[in-house]
Amino acid sequence: MKRILITGAAGFLGSHLCDRFIGEGFYVIGMDNFITGDKKNLEHLQEHPNFEFIEHDVTEFITIEGDLDYILHFASPASPIDYLKIPIQTLKVGSLGTHNLLGLAKAKKARILIASTSEVYGDPLVHPQREDYYGNVNTIGPRGVYDEAKRFQESITMAYHRFHGLETRIVRIFNTYGPRMRLNDGRVIPAFMGQALRGEDLTVFGDGSQTRSFCYVDDQVEGIYRLLFSDYIEPVNIGNPHEITIKDFAEEIIKLTGTSQKIIYKDLPVNDPLQRQPDISLAKKLLNWQPKIEREEGMRLTYDYFKSLSQDELYKSEHKNFKNHIKK
Template sequence: MSHAIPPEKETGRTAQHTVVTGGAGFVGSHLCRTLIESGESVTCVDNLSTGRLKNIADLRENSRFTFLEADIVEPFQVAGDVDCVLHLACPASPVDYFGMPVATLRAGGHGTFHTLELAREKQARFVITSTSEVYGNPLEHPQREEYWGNVNPVGPRACYDESKRFSEAMTMAFRQEYQVDAAIARLFNSYGPDMRGDDGRVVPTFIKQALAGEPLPVMGDGSQTRSLCYVEDTVQGILALARSGETGPVNIGNPQEITVRELAEHVLELTGSTSSVSFVEAHPDDPQRRRPDIAKARRVLGWEPRVPLADGLKRTIASFAEEA
């Protein structure tokens, strides 16, 4: 099954026009590139608070790519017809949302409202990338879309967790009241090239430290688990949902579960680093287990991840090594 959004539409236009908010960020930039390569026109909207122009540098000379520097917490306009709005704009790493809690909440509230209003105005398909963090520190394992979660609404992670939970509620409200063609993708941990080495997420942190010969900081005793999905697979999952008629929420992630300590050892082996592992205090409310149930994505989207962890890590390590 092809996951690319078809370039032709009944309007007769030669290519679809997709708006990607947060398009200069990690997942967003990969999404923009995939859409351009499939023949789409793309408007990338980003305020560059966490996104980077270097992530989209290769796209800016393409006539089908437009970069709009704008903050979605304020109303914004996109010229012309729009077929699809993919809403990714929100600080997504602990370093960012711990440092910008109010901006994170506003991205989920005001930002999602304005982006949905754009989709409503343009009569466009709308997909928001929510997160596995809506499940909190889960009491159900693996996590199914029907699970309501175990979230601390006043803890230090609440700015991100509740921002996304509110975004989901806003999306469903627009679908119910205004009949916006909207859907929710719940992304589990994604990794790959173009991640910032300083964003605080586990894969770039481990790779950066290993390449520098410095200790890898493992939080707690390292027994907590993560399920890591290579960005190429994540993008294909988002596009599969965008081109479907599904509402969601739909989990997009890799069900292969690994402990953080095992991941550290894996990175050390793949980099050939002599770095040690250093155990540090865990963040408050750090989820202890994380693994998606992707039965729904397989059933309704025909999607599942393809890139094995070892291959994805090798590609990511190579990317970091080139930048070092």
């Protein structure tokens, strides 16, 4: 049985990856320190014979007993609210954490896939964004802690590949959504749905003309799975190229939820990208991959999940362990 380590396993995307690899017959070792992850996301796997969990901070030295065939590095704050509150931890998980996991992969002779992000493109001057675009990033702006952590992550991964011959893969993830997202984490979909479910007006930053492209989690996981087993070592965009303005998306949410809220407007945050749309030509060619789930279906599934949450979860703004890490 092949063994795979998944960091950030208790997070939104990490937990879905655990499910997928267990379903494919792997022995999965999940790792998380619960800064932003949630134990609830892994409850259904607690008794599974092919799953074990290690509570650990990947910025500290990592030891795994036995063989290891693959590593997926998905540990990182991913929402603006999170990485603006814990900027140093965000930088550390992208640098020290990635260094530790690359070293582990080298020691175990394992293939490692690194989760990068569309944020490496910053506020792009090229549209849609292709993998050969170098980006437009403010290194010292408030969002730079996340953007630069991911850009460094890509650089050190390629250095390990070139210098040590390590088997590496890099996925650039565009906006992904679905069940197990944390409400009120600052990302567009959980923010809008949380406001709708609480009967609040929907907050749009700027004039709402900025765009995003949303990929349902099952499609994202499929793209990541195919990339891991491909022979391609450079970054690959995985996302949905169907672009929509934030204003139009807010109106879709109001229609979906059947609520009567109105849209209110606030100032656009510093360096917030005005356009975000992946060029997925490379993924189509290399992986024979493209998203299959339409936004209407994916949003309905996501809304059904959010409706099932308790009142405490509906109003909770951050994970209970989050504050313990603020001053570290």
